[in-house]
Amino acid sequence: MPLSWEQFYAENPPPSDLDQKRHYVQDFCQKHLNNGSRIVLITSGGTTVPLEHHTVRFVDNFSAGTRGSASAEYFLEIGYAVIFLYRLKSIEPYLRHVMGSRFLDMLEIDKSADNTSISVKPSEVHNILPVLTKYNAAKESQKFLQVGFTTLSDYLWLLKTICETLPSFGARAMIYLAAAVSDFYVPATQMPTHKMQSQDGAPTIQLDLVPKILQPLVSSWVPNAYVISFKLETDENILIKKARGALLKYKHKIVLANLMDTRRSRVVAVTPEDETEIILTEEQKQKGLELEKFIVDYLSEEHSKFIMESTAQ
Amino acid sequence: MPLSWEQFYAENPPPSDLDQKRHYVQDFCQKHLNNGSRIVLITSGGTTVPLEHHTVRFVDNFSAGTRGSASAEYFLEIGYAVIFLYRLKSIEPYLRHVMGSRFLDMLEIDKSADNTSISVKPSEVHNILPVLTKYNAAKESQKFLQVGFTTLSDYLWLLKTICETLPSFGARAMIYLAAAVSDFYVPATQMPTHKMQSQDGAPTIQLDLVPKILQPLVSSWVPNAYVISFKLETDENILIKKARGALLKYKHKIVLANLMDTRRSRVVAVTPEDETEIILTEEQKQKGLELEKFIVDYLSEEHSKFIMESTAQ
Numbered sequence: 001m002p003l004s005w006e007q008f009y010a011e012n013p014p015p016s017d018l019d020q021k022r023h024y025v026q027d028f029c030q031k032h033l034n035n036g037s038r039i040v041l042i043t044s045g046g047t048t049v050p051l052e053h054h055t056v057r058f059v060d061n062f063s064a065g066t067r068g069s070a071s072a073e074y075f076l077e078i079g080y081a082v083i084f085l086y087r088l089k090s091i092e093p094y095l096r097h098v099m100g101s102r103f104l105d106m107l108e109i110d111k112s113a114d115n116t117s118i119s120v121k122p123s124e125v126h127n128i129l130p131v132l133t134k135y136n137a138a139k140e141s142q143k144f145l146q147v148g149f150t151t152l153s154d155y156l157w158l159l160k161t162i163c164e165t166l167p168s169f170g171a172r173a174m175i176y177l178a179a180a181v182s183d184f185y186v187p188a189t190q191m192p193t194h195k196m197q198s199q200d201g202a203p204t205i206q207l208d209l210v211p212k213i214l215q216p217l218v219s220s221w222v223p224n225a226y227v228i229s230f231k232l233e234t235d236e237n238i239l240i241k242k243a244r245g246a247l248l249k250y251k252h253k254i255v256l257a258n259l260m261d262t263r264r265s266r267v268v269a270v271t272p273e274d275e276t277e278i279i280l281t282e283e284q285k286q287k288g289l290e291l292e293k294f295i296v297d298y299l300s301e302e303h304s305k306f307i308m309e310s311t312a313q
Numbered sequence: 314m315p316l317s318w319e320q321f322y323a324e325n326p327p328p329s330d331l332d333q334k335r336h337y338v339q340d341f342c343q344k345h346l347n348n349g350s351r352i353v354l355i356t357s358g359g360t361t362v363p364l365e366h367h368t369v370r371f372v373d374n375f376s377a378g379t380r381g382s383a384s385a386e387y388f389l390e391i392g393y394a395v396i397f398l399y400r401l402k403s404i405e406p407y408l409r410h411v412m413g414s415r416f417l418d419m420l421e422i423d424k425s426a427d428n429t430s431i432s433v434k435p436s437e438v439h440n441i442l443p444v445l446t447k448y449n450a451a452k453e454s455q456k457f458l459q460v461g462f463t464t465l466s467d468y469l470w471l472l473k474t475i476c477e478t479l480p481s482f483g484a485r486a487m488i489y490l491a492a493a494v495s496d497f498y499v500p501a502t503q504m505p506t507h508k509m510q511s512q513d514g515a516p517t518i519q520l521d522l523v524p525k526i527l528q529p530l531v532s533s534w535v536p537n538a539y540v541i542s543f544k545l546e547t548d549e550n551i552l553i554k555k556a557r558g559a560l561l562k563y564k565h566k567i568v569l570a571n572l573m574d575t576r577r578s579r580v581v582a583v584t585p586e587d588e589t590e591i592i593l594t595e596e597q598k599q600k601g602l603e604l605e606k607f608i609v610d611y612l613s614e615e616h617s618k619f620i621m622e623s624t625a626q
Binding site for chain 1: 361372373374375402408411415416417422426430431435439444445449493497514520521522590
């Protein structure tokens with residue numbers, strides 16, 4: 001049996017800079033609460049589970065952060081304030097378009113002027129310009145806040161802290177849980193302090209189950225928000241059934257169900273009453289469109305309906 | 314008991330692009346063999362140990378890659394050809410100076426000219442210029458080859474493959490083993506194919522010992538090369554003893570011994586006969602000097618003596 005979520009927080013200490021991060025988030029929320037904006041918390045990337053207190057080794061739950069970082073850009077484009085809770089070193093909005101490329105290779109030195117200057121090579125300008133323009137617009141709007149984590153425990157603390165800042169938005173808050181969160185962890189009490197030594201022989205790592213955090217999130221932390229979770233499977237036959245199971249259990253609004261092999265071109269938005277396929281055609285893909293644009297358009301419309309219904313009640 | 318190294322390679326398949334990487338390395342070596350250059354293989358960063366064949370989860374042996382990436386720059390500066398075998402996403406030479414900084418924040422768009430151009434902000438030029446100049450010089454010299462890995466198994470395959478290309482350099486080849494290599498792994502034969510499911514309960518991970526690869530490296534792969542390993546401990550009292558133990562066991566040339574807390578400012582170069590402290594003073598640090606410069610200067614001198622002795626025999 002996993003711990004209760006209350007026990008988990010009691011046994012695993014918060015990150016040392018939690019108060020500082022809480023203040024950033026509160027300031028950000030206050031500003032956008034006043035201007036009537038909608039807000040979305042996006043989680044992105046994988047979590048790590050340390051195997052030692054002085055962490056040399058950890059179990060990593062890999063996720064590049066593609067879904068979350070792309071979605072953040074589209075939410076910003078249609079006017080949402082975005083809190084991006086992401087695994088440090090995972091893919092970030094805007095930066096994702098210039099990541100693979102090697103920064104220093106793009107630059108050239110110009111010594112002809114009085115002062116040495118450095119420019120982006122003319123052949124690279126068309127790649128960087130649209131990204132840089134959108135990035136500057138997002139910065140200028142002050143609607144984008146990034147909050148980083150590495151470990152599972154830090155993720156769960158920050159998720160709770162940010163959620164607790166959102167209830168004043170009521171139905172205008174959306175929670176978009178795209179991070180790949182580990183199901184397992186090593187309890188702080190069972191962790192060795194120092195590096196495991198090889199002369200002690202090959203170790204065995206005993207993992208514990210992580211409590212399902214969607215339960216308190218939906219029922220206690222943000223009971224009025226529009227909450228979306230993801231379900232990633234490899235078997236089409238159990239996908240929708242599992243998505244419905246999660247909705248029934250946690251009582252949130254939508255599960256975005258996707259299969260590992262087709263996750264870049266198809267998700268099914270599962271609600272208690274309905275299933276809606278969201279698809280990126282090969283033709284759209286060739287034009288440089290992304291599935292996340294259609295996911296965000298769909299969610300934004302559903303969110304509008306939800307806000308109207310909530311206000312009408 | 315760990316597997317023998319032969320068994321390890323027999324049971325763990327090579328990376329799919331091994332042949333391609335071997336060709337790159339062979340071409341690189343051929344060029345520098347002909348021009349009489351010295352060559353150093355630097356390993357850098359940590360290794361991962363996958364827990365499933367379709368890897369979602371893995372155990373990571375963390376190392377940022379600071380030592381290896383800084384050392385690579387100093388070896389290039391004094392004329393060595395450098396093969397940099399590094400963990401993908403770990404710190405890279407030159408790029409390390411601009412990493413923390415946010416690339417897109419450094420740029421500004423200039424629409425005043427006929428064509429839109431993008432420049433590095435004047436306030437950032439003094440940060441980027443020295444790095445970019447050195448980076449361009451290294452590229453122009455064609456003495457720098459980067460080879461990436463992620464898993465322990467890929468690392469061990471690439472290490473062997475690169476070493477097997479180096480014997481023609483004789484004593485002119487140096488092997489500088491700065492990577493943090495996992496002592497443990499999950500054998501391919503014991504790995505589940507699919508993602509571990511949480512409904513099956515909390516799993517136990519049984520790890521095996523990795524064979525000590527320094528043994529075949531020194532005795533078989535590059536018997537004439539100048540081989541340097543690292544020893545990182547937390548206890549000063551056992552540091553030198555452990556370094557000497559490693560030299561006695563593997564019969565390579567130098568162990569660079571360092572303590573976790575002081576590793577940025579002090580290493581002890583331990584040889585069978587001698588101990589030499591290499592230190593970065595607080596004053597030198599304030600001037601922007603790095604310990605790796607002094608390590609590389611020391612090693613390069615010792616390597617010169619070694620080459621002379623080898624030629625004299």
